Amino acid sequence: NAGVTQTPKFQVLKTGQSMTLQCAQDMNHNSMYWYRQDPGMGLRLIYYSASEGTTDKGEVPNGYNVSRLNKREFSLRLESAAPSQTSVYFCASSELRESLLGYTFGSGTRLTVV
């Protein structure tokens, strides 16, 4: 099925460990995004990539890096995980031409940092 695929679905890290969250979309969308969702804080934008080859900071970029590997893939890296990064992470893609569809979200990665 067409959509946004995120891996892994669950992850537990120790403080200071690093990891990369993977995201891939097969809808040929130009724009891709990483959000985090925390209780009482809603969804907040971490980084985005308006098109292949470009990335920009969102609202809460500190502690994260991203790579737009190609048009399909957009990864999020935590270099040195901290307990404050415990959250649910969502990848999304969008295409301005598909006005009625808007965003498509992945199913999320639940990350716990202990």
Next chain:
Amino acid sequence: KQEVTQIPAALSVPEGENLVLNCSFTDSAIYNLQWFRQDPGKGLTSLLLIQSSQREQTSGRLNASLDKSSGRSTLYIAASQPGDSATYLCAAPRENNNAGNMLTFGGGTRLMVKP
């Protein structure tokens, strides 16, 4: 900075009721406004997208309206069913949105429809 607020934060209704969820935003110069549904432990599903030039969109039992001048959108759910139980989120594009489609989300309304 765009701020999006949703009221109420939680709502419990008996099956069959018609209900309205509210969303307000501070910057009326929005590109569009979207409503999403999120089931527990799941991702977000796009329900309706209203372009800035439109006043409403309908999909089945769902109707979303947009009033840019007052900074408000409403999601109307007709004849609610237990399967409608979920969290509903509205989202609007951020200011200086060079990417054209970055969204600022409201905190959501948790809806429970009781049989």
